[in-house]
Amino acid sequence: MKPALLIIDMQNDFVLPGAPAVIHGALATVPRIKEVLEWFREKCYPVFHVVREYRADGSDIEISRREAFLAGPPYAVPGTKGVEIIDALSPITGEYRVVKPRFSAFFGTELELILRRLGVDSAVVCGTQYPNCIRATAFDALSYGYPTTVITDATSASVLAVAKSNIRDMESVGIRCISFDEFEKSPYFAFEGDCAKSRGPSLLC
Amino acid sequence: MKPALLIIDMQNDFVLPGAPAVIHGALATVPRIKEVLEWFREKCYPVFHVVREYRADGSDIEISRREAFLAGPPYAVPGTKGVEIIDALSPITGEYRVVKPRFSAFFGTELELILRRLGVDSAVVCGTQYPNCIRATAFDALSYGYPTTVITDATSASVLAVAKSNIRDMESVGIRCISFDEFEKSPYFAFEGDCAKSRGPSLLC
Numbered sequence A, B: 001m002k003p004a005l006l007i008i009d010m011q012n013d014f015v016l017p018g019a020p021a022v023i024h025g026a027l028a029t030v031p032r033i034k035e036v037l038e039w040f041r042e043k044c045y046p047v048f049h050v051v052r053e054y055r056a057d058g059s060d061i062e063i064s065r066r067e068a069f070l071a072g073p074p075y076a077v078p079g080t081k082g083v084e085i086i087d088a089l090s091p092i093t094g095e096y097r098v099v100k101p102r103f104s105a106f107f108g109t110e111l112e113l114i115l116r117r118l119g120v121d122s123a124v125v126c127g128t129q130y131p132n133c134i135r136a137t138a139f140d141a142l143s144y145g146y147p148t149t150v151i152t153d154a155t156s157a158s159v160l161a162v163a164k165s166n167i168r169d170m171e172s173v174g175i176r177c178i179s180f181d182e183f184e185k186s187p188y189f190a191f192e193g194d195c196a197k198s199r200g201p202s203l204l205c
Helices: A027-043 A066-071 A111-118 A130-143 A160-172 A180-185 B027-043 B066-071 B111-118 B130-143 B160-172 B180-185
Strands: A003-008 A047-052 A096-100 A122-128 A148-156 A176-178 B003-008 B047-052 B096-100 B122-128 B148-156 B176-178
Touching (some): A003 A027, A027 A122, A027 A148, A096 A111, A122 A130, A130 A148, A130 A160, A130 B130, A148 A160, A148 A180, A160 A176, A160 B130, A160 B160, B003 B027, B003 B111, B003 B130, B027 B047, B047 B111, B096 B111, B122 B130, B130 B148, B130 B160, B148 B160, B148 B180, B160 B176
Parallel strands (some): A003 A047, A003 A122, A122 A148, A148 A176, B003 B047, B003 B122, B047 B096, B122 B148
16 A cells, blocks of 8 residues: 555645634644654655645635635735745655645645555545535545545644534545554555556555 | 526436435426526526436446445436436427536536636536535636626425535635525626626627
8 A cells, every 4th residue: 555645735824823814723733744644754655745825916825705805814824934835844854845725735736646656555535624625525536536545633624613524524425534552553445346456556665 | 798507406306206316405496597598588687407427337427436335226427217307397499417526516518618708707606416516516616717606495405414514615715606696696706807897788689
């Protein structure tokens, strides 16, 4: 098996207290995300840091968010401190940084091309936040045929009830939503008859 | 303005009582969907009937659903009565039938290419069901830059609480979720500064 880790939007502007687009709950997940990240690093499985970047003129933000973006303090603008991944989760050499212009990490990005080339056979998602980028990414990962796991205690939402309803919906289509403890006990995930099961170990190490 | 209507998965196998993959709640929305459809027909705005089709060998169904699909009674298989759009909503000449292999009507389909060519400037979504194909389609429509409306009383889910939480999440990203009555009073939807506002009337009539 060769799972890839997709860490979504863990940037200063979305995580740090007082940031312009902070997701309440994101900061609390950082230690757990770090554990997930270390697990993938130890196994030499691919790690993707998926981030937002918006041009300051609003030309590449969702059309529904453009007016507020232009009126308010900007966020996730290239060249600022806010756009950077939080220090605790900084990428290291060999990890991938992918800029996504929309909710899903697959929408208008090179992610799927890289996953294919690496022979990745399943996706593990964490980060922020549940109803938007996490869910859109998990649905697209499943749509591309990757058995997909969301690490629930390494993923956040501004509101707990929102997290719960999204977990319910994702589970209902076959996206595995489990804690990191559960993941460690059963890290590999494939569906019955999935050819990926027969693949060999990671070739990265 | 030139909105397009996307009616999602209103096929016998998902709508009729006793069908193998019935969505409870879908049948009750048929009269309202018909009203929406007639509104679009009267205005000569584009109508898309988006449907599922699965090969009987399960090779094109979501990987998470394949095992159950092969074990249970098949559904949405081309050539069967079940795959057909329910009689009350049958397409007429000039309307589009689009087969989608995944949740979103945009995933792996020609839909966006046709919307562009037609000069469509906004999307109106209805059908079934909220947490999967409706939501994935609405998020993708917004991601492609279309101001997007979901007609709430022409859209269904198996469980009411699921419908509600999905409406909440869609509204939070700027997807307009309104009843058909509200839609009739304010059918055109654009965001501030949206160039689409200045487009002329439909050229289809």
